Amino acid sequence: MADDLEDEIRKNAEGPAKASGDAGSVEQHPLPDQIEADRYLASKEAAKDKKRGLRFNKFVPPGVN
8 A cells, every 4th residue: 555655656746736638627636745645654554563663561580579
């Protein structure tokens, strides 16, 4: 999913922001909004991971009860 969004952002950045023709006009979402959407989706995907990168453990030395 992230690769698809990355490809879409890349494709949208290469193309025109607005296009119009006989059938009507089309306007892309602004690039900063697309980047923010990519960051949001990446953070949601990272939050699903069980190993989140920061883990708190309590160490108890042997023999202590």
